[in-house]
Amino acid sequence: MDTAKSLDSNLWVEHYGDALYRYTLVRVKNPDSSQEIVQVTLLAALQSQKSFAGRSSEKSWLFGILKHKILDHFRSLKIRRTYELSTDDDTNPYENEFDEMGHFINPPKKWQIDPQHAAENEELVLALAKCLDGLSEKFRYIFVLKEVEGMKSEDICKEMAIQPTNLWVILHRARNQLKKCLEANDWHRKQ
Amino acid sequence: MKPDTLMVKFIMKLSAWLNATCKDTGPLVSETMDHSLSFSKRWRMKFHLAICEACRQYVSQLKTLRALAERLGKEDAPADPRTKLSPEAKETIQQALKNFQ
Numbered sequence: 001m002d003t004a005k006s007l008d009s010n011l012w013v014e015h016y017g018d019a020l021y022r023y024t025l026v027r028v029k030n031p032d033s034s035q036e037i038v039q040v041t042l043l044a045a046l047q048s049q050k051s052f053a054g055r056s057s058e059k060s061w062l063f064g065i066l067k068h069k070i071l072d073h074f075r076s077l078k079i080r081r082t083y084e085l086s087t088d089d090d091t092n093p094y095e096n097e098f099d100e101m102g103h104f105i106n107p108p109k110k111w112q113i114d115p116q117h118a119a120e121n122e123e124l125v126l127a128l129a130k131c132l133d134g135l136s137e138k139f140r141y142i143f144v145l146k147e148v149e150g151m152k153s154e155d156i157c158k159e160m161a162i163q164p165t166n167l168w169v170i171l172h173r174a175r176n177q178l179k180k181c182l183e184a185n186d187w188h189r190k191q
Numbered sequence: 192m193k194p195d196t197l198m199v200k201f202i203m204k205l206s207a208w209l210n211a212t213c214k215d216t217g218p219l220v221s222e223t224m225d226h227s228l229s230f231s232k233r234w235r236m237k238f239h240l241a242i243c244e245a246c247r248q249y250v251s252q253l254k255t256l257r258a259l260a261e262r263l264g265k266e267d268a269p270a271d272p273r274t275k276l277s278p279e280a281k282e283t284i285q286q287a288l289k290n291f292q
Contacts, residue, residue: 009292013285018275019266025274026263035276039284046291063266094217102212107245108252115254119262122269128259129270146225147260153225164226172221179252 131181
């Protein structure tokens with residue numbers, strides 16, 4: 001396949017710019033950083049046009065490069081701060097919601113949705129995207145790596161240099177905060 | 192050790208398992224999504240879930256959360272159409288690409 005013919009870098013920004021940007025923003029949150037990552041990605045793509053084997057579409061190939069660049073961004077953040085759990089981290093929003101016997105004071109509300117079909121509900125997916133922005137930076141990154149990227153726990157611990165027990169606590173708290181945020185949107189009653 | 196002492200110990204351990212509270216179970220439910228629990232923790236959680244509707248609800252909610260997050264991670268995830276690169280940002284990137292060529 002003649003790769004020169006199948007790649008047209010002049011059209012990348014117009015054709016894929018917004019899609020690459022949205023994908024990055026879900027993970028990185030900061031619009032300026034996301035824009036910068038899209039730019040770095042397209043420059044890297046330009047540099048490595050020869051590596052485009054034509055086995056995948058131009059779009060998939062660009063997304064492949066983008067994923068690496070996003071991970072590089074996470075790594076660069078790790079150098080500047082620690083991802084271990086510390087005392088000033090967000091607490092579990094359900095901490096005080098148990099009686100002295102350790103049972104729920106207000107049991108979890110029933111969500112009128114089957115987990116197997118949840119992903120089909122686009123409104124809910126967008127609600128989660130909004131709720132993610134309410135998490136602290138540390139919790140957001142770790143939740144994104146685990147649940148949005150689907151990275152293995154061992155790999156996150158290695159990448160972010162944190163202890164497994166800390167990872168589990170952070171994820172538990174992040175999930176509880178997101179759960180509470182989704183419930184605040186009241187969608188579970190609208191189904 | 193006498194057999195009856197062993198039996199008492201066993202019953203005490205079993206009862207400790209059965210006495211797991213919702214407060215103990217929440218973190219275990221979350222942890223099962225991140226790593227394999229030890230035999231003891233796993234069964235403690237299972238016993239509690241068998242008798243606690245509220246905690247089964249919690250399991251279902253965390254599964255829903257995972258399904259939503261997974262969908263959000265896809266290249267074709269739903270997005271607010273208003274979320275896009277500004278014309279200035281597009282121009283900046285386009286210029287950077289041109290300068291590089």
